[in-house]
Amino acid sequence: MSKKKQVTLKIFAALALTDLLETFAQFCFKKSAISAELLKISFFGAGLEFVGMLVRSPFLWLGLFSVFVIFVLWCAILSEIDLSVAVPVASISYITIPLVSVIFLGEKISLMQWSGISFILFGIILVSLSTKTSEEL
């Protein structure tokens, strides 16, 4: 019943774009969370106060706008490929962010992280290839 469409270059590019925007959104959310953190909330009943602080942060709204664009892209992607393919392949940002940090920010990446990046890359390739095998079977 489910469509078993292959991961084409176009779909891959769309996934990479959602990832880029997702990174931006995460950055915005982290920023808004830091400003709300100053509140030092206690566990009970402080949830509303926490949300109140978040809503006043412009970063939250910038992040939410990115989320809308991501949503449009994500719907387009899901109309073409399986959910169990789209979600793992969308983890490209775990590769691109460290690489960008190394090239543009001069950050250092540990050996452990390099091996992690290789595993993610290998995993994405396997998941993408799995759409091919399931179609050929």
Add this chain to the structure above:
Amino acid sequence: MARGFIFILSLIFLTDLIDTIGQLILKRSINSLDFHIDSFTKAFKLVVQLLKIPRVWFGFILSGVSLVVWLFVLTRAELGFAFSLDSMRYILIALASAFFLKEKIVPIRWLGIFCVILGIVLVAAGQH
């Protein structure tokens, strides 16, 4: 320390579970519409159609709840730690896709999913 760990772990599990349910609802709705996307305009039309489905809105509410829980986790846990544990979402998504969407997950896809999880844990744990 251990209590704090279990607390954060359960919260991360909660966000992942909520997200998975949201994704299931969305994918099911998209499958029911049977659109073929070849342009951004078409993608927009798909979204407009989706917005007419009430359960898609329920999915949005779930995303909102998940976001609030996740932001709370970020104030309490280190980013690397939170992201490592968050990779359990891949397992939840795979299981949910197999059971509820009848997606056929061949062994090579499972292997790929576990490689991605292992990789994310290594990247997150390798931070200093």
